[in-house]
Amino acid sequence: MAQSEAVKEIVSDQTRVGWIGTGVMGQAMCGHILAAGFQVSVYNRTASKAQDLCSKGATMADSPLSVAQQSDVVFTIVGYPSDVREVMLGEKGILKGLRPGGIVVDMTTSQPSLARELSLAAKERSCESIDAPVSGGDKGAKSGTLAIMVGGEKNTFELLAPLFKCMGNATYMGPAGSGQSCKLANQVTIASTMIGLVEGMIYAQKAGLNVDTFLQAISGGAAGSKSLELYSGRIRNRDFDPGFYVNHFVKDLGIALEECRNMDLALPGLALAQQLYVSLKAHGEGALGTQALILALERLNNIKQ
């Protein structure tokens, strides 16, 4: 389907931006949009978390609908696909209030199938919906260096360039849902890489090596990875504070497995990783960071630290 006729204007300084979802990621990302001089209205289920943005010039709204009525482009970054569905399609949802020609950009990691559904629903109202999940964590959000993976109409993607530029580097992946597919494939890659990291560390420890010396010896070689760089030190310090929550990773891997089932795709490494991460939730560790995976392997092996 072609881009909606009404979506034509180039994003300009006059563009009114809406922002829904002001968690750690959303706050930082929206902050960059504000700092670039755009007029912003915000909504968050827990209003207090949007207060900081309001003190920097954003206007508080009392529903996604109300945000949409004041905006040309609305960004969302919320929790689960069910939350995305609610803020987009609900009684007080964005699509009830967005003007013809408006654009909605979902940056939540969510289902490709939902992204396609939203794209169709938006077009029915002469709007456009774009899926644009991100990678890079709170650090990338704060520094404005997120990797943004974008699905939807290419022309619309191009219109959004000045806004994406505030938050990081956007790559156009293809039609609606492609941004979500790219992010999920990214999570699939990370999932087994994390298993490799923690299993290597556990093997080294059990074999009686100095684990720090082991990590030094291998980090520059073929076993090196961004996961090792980001997490091996924190694991050694037993620092399980979240860069990225176990709960969110379990959600992402669950969506990826659901998509796999729909595509008739068997990925045994992904299935194993998801099960190990679910075991962390069974121990009440969903609010730890993903490096806590080592706890699952330690329990499996009756290793006490």
Add this chain to the structure above:
Amino acid sequence: MAQSEAVKEIVSDQTRVGWIGTGVMGQAMCGHILAAGFQVSVYNRTASKAQDLCSKGATMADSPLSVAQQSDVVFTIVGYPSDVREVMLGEKGILKGLRPGGIVVDMTTSQPSLARELSLAAKERSCESIDAPVSGGDKGAKSGTLAIMVGGEKNTFELLAPLFKCMGNATYMGPAGSGQSCKLANQVTIASTMIGLVEGMIYAQKAGLNVDTFLQAISGGAAGSKSLELYSGRIRNRDFDPGFYVNHFVKDLGIALEECRNMDLALPGLALAQQLYVSLKAHGEGALGTQALILALERLNNIKQ
């Protein structure tokens, strides 16, 4: 046990070096020792593969025993643990011919338990045995930039510094067997990282993404790894030429699993990776490079390229 009394001399220009095993790796590594001006005698089961080193000044010997009789320090880099056992302890093995105070250095990736056994056998003859497997592949061997992971007496490790320096960067890991344990933990880390890479690529393809764009989008982020850097391009080009042979990786992962059994250590990611790599052997693909792992996942999913 303390270092054997007889092993005292600092390695000097006068040190006579023996080299056993002149495959792709061994030839390049021994070549650096020769180039540094050391006197070298060589033995290889297939003598023709040692010819090139002889044309550069090495002396051909007709057995490991004969090499040992002409050497102060003997290096070995052969195939399987059974080959190591044969060249070390066999009828015409190194320990039958090495003078008291001589050093033998096994650079094969092999069993930690065998390394400990060889260390004891060497000490009984007032010699020292060092385990020093390497990482970095043929490229690292050629450029003299291998990571060398060393187990055995620390003093002996220090004596060997001028020789290790010819081949790469050596790290002392601990008592006999520690070099092997470090290398195996390295392979454990790589095993699941490879699963992550090929599963991510297959997911992206199946979801209809341009896989090259996907790889570009993720390579700088949290999913980045040396495996991605080394192998994603070759996989995209369907180039399965060996940097590192599937056969050798299956051997290494098999030894790691055997050690895990001995240590009562359960590593499900390692077990999965080993099984997928064994499936490549079932298809006659043992002489391909480890990036051929994607073939196993493609077959599992009835994906034809």
